[in-house]
Amino acid sequence: MNTQIEKLYQIAQKKERFIIGLMSGTSLDGLDIALCQISGSGTNTRLRLLNFTTASYSADFRHEVKQIFAQKQVDHLMWSTLHVKVAQVHADLVLASMKSWGLRSEDIDLIASHGQTVFHAPKGSHSHQLNSTLQIGDGDHIAVKTGIITISDFRQKHVAAGGDGAPLVVYGDALLYTSEEEYRVLLNIGGIANFTFLPKQSSGLSAYATDLGPGNTLMNQYMQKHLGEEMDRDGELASRGVVHDELLQMLLETAFLKQHFPKTTGPELFNLSLLDNAMQEAKVINLDHADILATLAQFTIESTVDGIRRAVDELDAVSVYISGGGLHNPYLMQGIQQGLADCCVHSFDAIGFDPDAKEAALFAVLANETIAGAPANVAHIAGSPAVCMGKISFPY
Incomplete structure (x- = not known):
């Protein structure tokens, strides 16, 4: 042998x-x-x-x-x-x-x-x-x-x-973190936002994982191209901006967001070309960097919150556990926590494991x-x- x-x-x-x-x-x-x-x-x-x-x-x-x-x-x-x-x-x-x-x-x-x-x-x-x-x-x-x-x-x-x-994390998530007491949404906000849905063991429902839409990728790409920085650290620039409602609505019309779960995507879709096209459709010109970052952050917040709500509609005892780089962006976290106010939202370390x-x-x-x-x-x-x-x- x-x-x-x-x-x-x-x-x-x-x-x-x-x-x-x-x-x-x-x-x-x-x-x-x-x-x-x-x-x-x-x-x-x-x-x-x-x-x-x-x-x-x-x-x-x-x-x-x-x-x-x-x-x-x-x-x-x-x-x-x-x-x-x-x-x-x-x-x-x-x-x-x-x-x-x-x-x-x-x-x-x-x-x-x-x-x-x-x-x-x-x-x-x-x-x-x-x-x-x-x-x-x-x-x-x-x-x-x-x-x-x-x-x-x-x-x-x-x-x-x-x-x-993709996503593959569902395999490990299902083996390690399924609960008898609560429905769990394990949300990861990396370049792309995705989650694993883990039903209560007694529910008879199936676990699955799905991508949601943009996590940090659009914000990071914008910062790198226009400001020469890797990211909007701590959401500092976005927090000083004002969301442009028409541009946000154009971004939220992205067809992928309306597809059924499970689904998968990547920066091949969520990139600066998507932003440029949305700005043209919304007739947006000369928008301040901070306002664009605020709008992109809100795009991530709303697509994430809406997706999770679709997954847990009519379920009780739902807890959301967050990991990934987006966890360290207070601006994003505040928006997601407000959008999921009726769920228990935690950092993943509440389960007893380093989210990073x-x-x-x-x-x-x-x-x-x-x-x-x-x-x-x-x-x-x-x-x-x-x-x-x-x-x-x-x-x-």
């Missing part, structure tokens, strides 16, 4: 596994690195976060990735080179984090790498009638450079089995299911194929 396959078999038999989960979102701010201790599988999964950090990207690296990010036409040499470079950068950041934590490669069982999404094209969003999604950051390069077996490219199995390739580490840790859970779980463990999730995801890369 190949020694690496034998090692993988031994890892699957262990009572607990040490898995590093990696997540780099559409905001391109850095790599989330979560060191997790995981035991069991399926509904018996137990997750403990041992260490977490977000390793920032350099400005040059972000610029390189943006050259192919959400672009319909790209330079093939640049794409091919970045597929390797992203993996090498991620591997270097993992090794640096492990060193700071006093760990060696032999201390870690697996790396679970989401990669960097550069294009997401669900069926119906383009002229081709096939779902497709593309993440770069080759797992073989991460495995070879770190010396650790790497599970990567999770979204492709989801697409191959008939899914849209959530997505990276949940990819560690997906890797754990790939090695030690079974598709039947997630067969109860609506709109998502019952599959174990990820390609396995050996260090040698």
Whole structure:
């Protein structure tokens, strides 16, 4: 037997596994690195976060990735080179984090790498009638450079089995956070806003996950293009602006927002072209930066609140738990809390887990299911194929 396959078999038999989960979102701010201790599988999964950090990207690296990010036409040499470079950068950041934590490669069982999404094209969003999604950051390069077996490219199995390739967090959410007492909406506000709906165990309803619409992506793109900043930190500029009602209404007419759940989208739709078209339709000219930011923030608030209300209409005992970068924007949070005043709205740490580490840790859970779980463990999730995801890369 190949020694690496034998090692993988031994890892699957262990009572607990040490898995590093990696997540780099559409905001391109850095790599989330979560060191997790995981035991069991399926509904018996137990997750403990041992260490977490977000390793920032350099400005040059972000610029390189943006050259192919959400672009319909790209330079093939640049794409091919970045597929390797992203993996090498991620591997270097993992090794640096492990060193700071006093760990060696032999201390870690697996790396679970989401990669960097550069294009997401669900069926119906383009002229081709096939779902497709593309993440770069080759797992073989991460495995070879770190010396650790790497599970990567999770979204492709989801697409191959008939899914849209997103959102994937529903698998880990359903296994770890389903409650007997309350309906839960686990809201993540990253570049795109999405949520997992977790019904009470006794309700007979099914769990599902869906994208909602813009999270931070439109605000971030506007700040980067017009003000040379990565984001409107703390919503400071938006808080000084005035919402332009006509422009907001044009943005809220975006067809995606009216589609039934579950659904998926990305910056391929929610980008500055959408804003430019809406401004033309609303006959908006010479609007102050602060007013545009206030309007974009309200767009995120209203599309998020309206979507959650559609999901929980007529349900009682609903709690909303928020994670993602948007959690740190007081302007957004105030608007969402006001819009969901009849729900219990909390930061995700109210469940007892670091909200910033959530997505990276949940990819560690997906890797754990790939090695030690079974598709039947997630067969109860609506709109998502019952599959174990990820390609396995050996260090040698």
